[in-house]
Amino acid sequence: MKKIFNTCLLVAGSFAVFSLTACSDDKMEESTSPETQTLNAKLDQPNVLEKACSFVDFNWSWTAILKTALPNSDDTNFMNAQMVNIASMWGESTPTLRFVEDPIQANKTYNAMSYQNGYKIYYGYDIYKDAKAKGGDIVNAMILAHEYGHQLQYKYSLPTVKESTARPNELEADGFAGYYLRRPNGYNKTNFTEIASAYEFAQSIGDYQTTSQNHHGTPPQRRSAVRLGFLLGEYGLSAADFDYYFFYYYQGVLDGTWKNNTTPRNPELEAYMSQYIDELRKIQTGEISAEEFKNLK
Numbered sequence: 001m002k003k004i005f006n007t008c009l010l011v012a013g014s015f016a017v018f019s020l021t022a023c024s025d026d027k028m029e030e031s032t033s034p035e036t037q038t039l040n041a042k043l044d045q046p047n048v049l050e051k052a053c054s055f056v057d058f059n060w061s062w063t064a065i066l067k068t069a070l071p072n073s074d075d076t077n078f079m080n081a082q083m084v085n086i087a088s089m090w091g092e093s094t095p096t097l098r099f100v101e102d103p104i105q106a107n108k109t110y111n112a113m114s115y116q117n118g119y120k121i122y123y124g125y126d127i128y129k130d131a132k133a134k135g136g137d138i139v140n141a142m143i144l145a146h147e148y149g150h151q152l153q154y155k156y157s158l159p160t161v162k163e164s165t166a167r168p169n170e171l172e173a174d175g176f177a178g179y180y181l182r183r184p185n186g187y188n189k190t191n192f193t194e195i196a197s198a199y200e201f202a203q204s205i206g207d208y209q210t211t212s213q214n215h216h217g218t219p220p221q222r223r224s225a226v227r228l229g230f231l232l233g234e235y236g237l238s239a240a241d242f243d244y245y246f247f248y249y250y251q252g253v254l255d256g257t258w259k260n261n262t263t264p265r266n267p268e269l270e271a272y273m274s275q276y277i278d279e280l281r282k283i284q285t286g287e288i289s290a291e292e293f294k295n296l297k
Helices: 034-043 075-089 125-135 137-156 167-182 195-204 219-233 237-253 267-273 277-285 290-292
Strands: 066-068 096-101 112-115 120-124
Touching: 066 267, 075 096, 075 125, 075 137, 096 125, 112 137, 120 137, 125 137, 125 195, 137 167, 137 195, 137 237, 167 195, 167 219, 167 237, 195 219, 195 290, 219 237, 219 267, 219 277, 219 290, 237 267, 237 277
Parallel strands: 096 120
Antiparallel strands: 066 096, 112 120
């Protein structure tokens, strides 16, 4: 998700003319086809020319540098371990995880991006630092799981629900993050209160620009998406099954059609989820406040 953790969508900003010589590899990747570029634009994902380091790519400032580590080795080890665990939980190989530093404009790295080309995620120094300060390690685990959700979308042509904005892509990625935080082979948090405060860091960048191509969902919708993902974490699901259930329940909550569907795939899951439909509706409409959200079980 491009610039996902900034209230202004973290547009890259003005580029400074600056020459770096931190790396010797300046081989350029080829840009994608026009069809793929159109898809990437809709998903709000990066895709254009990129270098291994020095100039990272056009989604970052000209002064940014690609790194293999964060300043603190414990932080680096945590993130690398989380990357392995997230991919393993989904039965996938581990993508490339790199970090982005900007020694000139630190705030230009308040960003995390999942790339369709190259099976990789780039994670900014500044967003890592702020997320950890505000909510501890779990916040960065959540952001990374969200970004990996986009990798699942790329591989399996998800989401199956399409809109004119990025909302279904971003809300499903929120759901993937909530799912990971709950699963026993994921982050293994069975009490929602343990993850709700962490997710407040992400929902705060929800927006109300519902006709914008970059619309990611309103803050209440993002809360309801991660809550739904967390609830679905009661069951082991493939990415495709997750997509089915996520939109089966989420769209039903939005348009009130859920109870009209009488042929669920899994009656046990249906019985479990039926306890929470009204709650999900109240979260996405804002009837359940941010404070009440944090105290859900």
